[in-house]
Amino acid sequence: AATCSHDYNQAVDYWGRHQAGVITPDTKEAIFVAFNVTARDKTQLQQLLQLISQRIAFLTRPQTLSADKTDQLPPPESGLLGHNLAPDSLTITVAVGASLFDQRFGLAQQKPKKLIPMPRFPNDRLEKSWCGGDLSIQFCANSRESVIYALRDIIHHCNRYMVPLWKMDGFLPARDIDHHSTAINLFGFKDGTGNAAITDSKLMDELVWVTANNHEPAWCLGGSYQAIRLIRFNVEFWDRTPLEDQENDFGRYKSSGAPIGMKHEMDDPQMKRDPHGDRILFDSHMRRAEPRIPERHVAKLRRRSFSYSLGVLPSGQLDMGLIFVAYQNDLKKGFIDTQNRLNGEPLERYIKPFGGGFYFVLPGMARDNDYLGKQLLES
Numbered sequence: 001a002a003t004c005s006h007d008y009n010q011a012v013d014y015w016g017r018h019q020a021g022v023i024t025p026d027t028k029e030a031i032f033v034a035f036n037v038t039a040r041d042k043t044q045l046q047q048l049l050q051l052i053s054q055r056i057a058f059l060t061r062p063q064t065l066s067a068d069k070t071d072q073l074p075p076p077e078s079g080l081l082g083h084n085l086a087p088d089s090l091t092i093t094v095a096v097g098a099s100l101f102d103q104r105f106g107l108a109q110q111k112p113k114k115l116i117p118m119p120r121f122p123n124d125r126l127e128k129s130w131c132g133g134d135l136s137i138q139f140c141a142n143s144r145e146s147v148i149y150a151l152r153d154i155i156h157h158c159n160r161y162m163v164p165l166w167k168m169d170g171f172l173p174a175r176d177i178d179h180h181s182t183a184i185n186l187f188g189f190k191d192g193t194g195n196a197a198i199t200d201s202k203l204m205d206e207l208v209w210v211t212a213n214n215h216e217p218a219w220c221l222g223g224s225y226q227a228i229r230l231i232r233f234n235v236e237f238w239d240r241t242p243l244e245d246q247e248n249d250f251g252r253y254k255s256s257g258a259p260i261g262m263k264h265e266m267d268d269p270q271m272k273r274d275p276h277g278d279r280i281l282f283d284s285h286m287r288r289a290e291p292r293i294p295e296r297h298v299a300k301l302r303r304r305s306f307s308y309s310l311g312v313l314p315s316g317q318l319d320m321g322l323i324f325v326a327y328q329n330d331l332k333k334g335f336i337d338t339q340n341r342l343n344g345e346p347l348e349r350y351i352k353p354f355g356g357g358f359y360f361v362l363p364g365m366a367r368d369n370d371y372l373g374k375q376l377l378e379s
């Protein structure tokens, strides 16, 4: 008989050299929220980061709530998870935007060298209310109520010092997470096949984590640049597009995920044996993003995207698409150069980026008496 063995008590360590949620395993649910900081000076900013860090330490481990309550006061927590707080693989990842380094907190000298506000790329139609923010917080877990609980808790404890600007809910197919298969996106294609393996720590240092090689301010070591892009899909148009065109747009088969001309998802596309782009078109998403000239990982980033699905647009079309997320230790060689290679790709007929931002994921914190951003504020 089939067994359901979902372990809600599963916990992901929040401490370490790096924050969790960047190269920890994919989850079924996510929330991305950008905040503006209303703290008035550096001391209040420090209090904010300490508060967030304490909440992360609390929320990401199993807890039993104490029974004492006063009916004359608001309950201390939302109650969404009942009496036992089970983290369900919750990770909370905090990153800072370029605007945090303006004159308010005296941090201009400490700004990560490559951190800039997200520019407009040619196919973008950016909506201001979906862009930027001083902070980005990524919540990931395997159930919707777990990420909502964590978001509500953090806002409850920290709203003295920050206000939410925009929020987007994301998901990955539960069946793919449960089966450890590559998640299928809302175009029906396996998304993540070409990603560098999170188990290869040397490669993660080369692509994702800031190391001494990146010549960043010392406090940045162990951090990473986060690029978030909110990308709307025209799924009605896509669903009327012939399969061959869909597959040529990506350079991979829809059902197997194999590179065109190959059998299996993980097969090498052997682009050297296709020098004229007869098999995998030069214009395909895969070949533009990762031309493999001369080597693998021309795109120096690691993707960790989620799908989103909202309501109906004024046009009567469905509002759904991708929360594209990339982590890299060099925003230029990672997201920006890759996006510039993709500009003008045939896939653009079906996609419209409308929001997001660039942020820098703070280095990790130690298990006790530490807080995120300590190196930044005390450097």
Ligand code: HEM
Binding pocket: 185, 187, 189, 190, 191, 192, 193, 194, 195, 229, 231, 250, 252, 285, 286, 287, 289, 290, 299, 322, 324, 326, 335, 338, 339, 342, 351
């Ligand atoms: C509408 C948005 C997008 C969709 C639907 C999409 C989907 C896909 C799919 C299906 C693949 C092939 C499977 C795989 O290797 O994961 C892929 C590969 C890739 N995509 Fe995207 N993607 C989107 C946007 C982007 C953006 C904005 C970037 C970066 C700027 C990007 C970078 C890459 C890279 C680097 C690969 C790996 C290619 C390889 O290693 O062969 N994608 N994408």
